[in-house]
Amino acid sequence: MTEAKYPWVVVVVGDGYAVARNGRDGFPEMGNHYYPEACDAQEEADWRNESEGITDAPRFDEED
Numbered sequence: 001m002t003e004a005k006y007p008w009v010v011v012v013v014g015d016g017y018a019v020a021r022n023g024r025d026g027f028p029e030m031g032n033h034y035y036p037e038a039c040d041a042q043e044e045a046d047w048r049n050e051s052e053g054i055t056d057a058p059r060f061d062e063e064d
Contacts, residue, residue: 007057008048010041017041017060019048 008021008031017038019031031048035041042060049057 005052005054005056007054008045009058010038010045010060019045 004024006021006024006029008019010017011020013034015036017035017040018033019041021029023029031044033041033044035044038060045057045060049055
């Protein structure tokens with residue numbers, strides 16, 4: 001059985017960006033900071049994912 005991973009991603013909030021994820025218990029989780037630049041929010045998402053061992057999280061700056 002594999003453990004489910006819930007990666008942190010950058011989301012657009014108004015004129016800026018924040019970090020959020022689908023929560024483990026079905027409730028969304030959101031970081032405590034608001035960033036005017038997406039690259040700053042992506043740094044936080046990368047840090048949070050790395051600290052939880054998540055290596056395959058989608059990135060905001062990647063093209064679909």
